[in-house]
Amino acid sequence: MTLLEQKGEASAHLPVEHHQGPTGYYRWLSSTDHKVIGKNYMYTSLVFMLIAGLMAMLIRTQLASPNSTFVSQQTYNELFTIHGSMMLYLFAGPFAFGGFANYLIPLQIGAPDMAFPRLNALSYWLYLTGGITMLLGFFTASGAAAFGWVGYAPLSSSTNSPGAGPDLWIVSIALVGFSGIFTGVNLVTTIFYLRAPGMTMFRMPIFTWNMLVTGLLILIAFPVLTAALIMLYADRHFGTHVYSVKGGGSPVLWQNLFWFFGHPEVYILALPFFGMVSEIFPVFSKKPIFGYKGLVFATLAIAGLSTGVWAHHMFTTGTVLLPFFSALSLLIAVPTGIKIFTWIGTMWGGQLDFKAPLTWAVGFIVAFTMGGITGVFLASPPIDFATHDTYFVVAHFHQVLFGTTIFAGFAGFFFWFPKLTGRMYREKLAKLQFWLVFIGFNLTFLPQYLLGLRGMPRRIAVYATTDHFTFLNRLSTAGAYLTAIGFVVFLVNMWVSWRSPIKAPDNPWDGHALEWATSSPPPSHNFHKVPPIRSNRPTWDMNHPEHADGRVMTAAELSREVLD
Amino acid sequence: MKFEHKLYLGLGVFFAVIVAIYWFWSGESGGSTLILASALLGLVPGAYLGWWAMRMKPRPEDLEDPTSEESTGVVGAFPTYTIWPFVMGMGAFMIGLAMVFGSWTLVIGFAFAISAAISVTLESKRGGAV
Amino acid sequence: MKRSTIKTARAEGNSPASRRVRWGAKLAGLAVGSVALAGCSPAFGAYRGATTQGRSTFHLFQGFAITAIFVGGITFGLLFFVLLRYRKKSDAIPKQRHSNVKIEILYTVIPILIVVGLFFFTVKVENKVDALNPSPNVKVTVTAFQWGWKFYYPATNTTVIGSIKHYPQLVLPEGETTAITLVSQDVVHGFYIPAFNFSRYALPGFVNHFDFTPTSAGTYIGRCSQLCGLYHSEMLFSVKVLSAQQFQSWTSSQAGKVTA
């Protein structure tokens, strides 16, 4: 069954509501609706996040005491490898560009679906099977991959890491990589070709803008990773020597390829979440976003610069052009700073309503500002020499990534939860979760900065009593447990909302963008009628004609559109 | 369409400038190749979009204040249910497992993937069906 | 048996210098609180650097830390001001301000200026840290392997080899420049001496060169910082900085010897 979708502000006469088609599991397996796929992505990635989070608990338990034997060194190496791989490849990215973007982009631009619905469905299945493939590693005789989420050559070669675990890791990321590329293609095409009439590029919500740029970055970065992985597989199985010195290859080539993917990847993970909070601050301040165009150009600047900074992960290799990468890495702090000031400027003079989404979004600013500032330290090669591969770096990137994916991610999750499910979450539980996670998070990672400066390398399974790392590690572990309790509260929240639902209105927050102009949850092809788009905030304009940004339709125009 | 064209072109030009600086400063070939590829990724679609932008009048989504006549038209055809992406995904999964365990799943995987590819093509040719 | 060797090696790494540093860290904690007071030099938790190169890095770090406190202070100040001042008070719709070009230019230009400043000092220190003395007093070839280190002094044909059961010791003269040549036999390792504020990858198939000019005698711990396989955590070594005279007698006593 195919629906021929009419373009237009008025498509009310289209019979989109009839629920034909398959039922039950088959319906779920065969759906190409971006909302179904988006939700699948979101829930799957949250499950992966919880699994990887449990691994983090094991890691923190191991490090809670010196000379620990809670897990073996081999298991420890497997744990942090799969923890990192899952969080980065299976949670952070897919949660954002598979989950939120898939669900929201068509709604925000007034489209009936993504541009390539079948490709979209394929993306999800590749992602799901890729994720399962990664976890299969734990069930093989030789264990899961144990060379870190970066898989540096030649540690990842067949002599240094034999067995099926590493191969499963490669195949898993290749599958997820293809899935990501397909999603990237879908995002860019949808945003270029399926916008509703009047939705010019500079009227798109900031979230959509950020997803467009994310899509472009995916297209730049992911193919490089997939190619690098294929060559790694060839080295392991077909006797090629791309990354091995003995055959005339170069281990540093892997690092170059990996980080050419890896650094844009950091922004692929971060930009969607920047986009989410850029939707949340205006709504809960009852104001438009401050400096819209500046924000868009800052995003584009980040995209441009992010492909020229990869080797700042390789300062200590002694093989890279330090001033070039240092300059670009420092420079990328400028557009990032612009964003932070833009968010503060949005709240300035507003009526801040501290519902859970805003609270989580503020938590994001706090975490991200700290992580961003310590990132500037690492952009300076001499300081990087002193702190590279220590817990200083671990603390830095967890503040950035946890800050974006968890704080901004949950801000977004609670913000759009009513739209996704047609139900309200429990406000008090969401706030309780916030405080537990916020305190736990800072308690976990702030001591790690000091540990790094005191010389604790990352990825070590044991340290000695005489290293004097014990106290700070205990603090960190306590913080991690507190964070875990926060996530239990989240599960309780979801359980309660599932068992005793409170119906959500279509527009519970007085939202600005188009997704708040349709029902909660939206009908199968999203809109019965797209409201006129004459500004960046069509739904706000419709509900607040006296404070509208764009031209307000005359009664005659509106009635004509309804009659259409 | 004009802005989409400028966006791609802008990124392409930016990467072209970066690759020029990087290449002449460092002489490192791997990274230069990758940035050059990024530049082409901006320039080629950018040129294509520009070519189209010259040939067509602005679309309703490019207009600041489109009239309701300008706003009507067909957006496109959207399938609602099809099992073939799932079949293809499972095919890819089995091919992936075969790459690790070198087993019979390779045959099944290819059978799945190829049949799904054929079916999905026929399906969209017919205008889609369940 | 293994555990006891760990203790000895680490106890050494912990002796006078390390205790001094820990004492310094406590002082630094106090100093952070009174950073406004003139004339103090807070360490912000970092090592002060026991080489001339590491000392430069430390000063750069201090500069970055002070800038960070300044920038972070302003950002958090603005944020908390907004959060407290603009709490919801009524249902009135606030003024719908979309932009303010002057402020936007301000928060673009000021960060650029800060970043340019940071870059300037970065390059200055980077050149110092990476500078290679054309005629170093001592040469040492460091070879990393799974899981240990080999230190080779070509001038006296002295070799020190370690393992995870027995950590090797790198002996350096105080006040003189040692040129280190760093390679790896197998996978990528990280040659990391926290007290020197320095680390460098040991890469297979690529030779790295750098100099150390230690400024204070003592024993320091050295580690592998880059994941290199199963016993990565135990790939330790120690660094002993002797006075130039003591170093002379050490080298002559070790000439031609292989210690494993």
Ligand SMILES: [Cu+2]
């Ligand atoms: Cu090592």
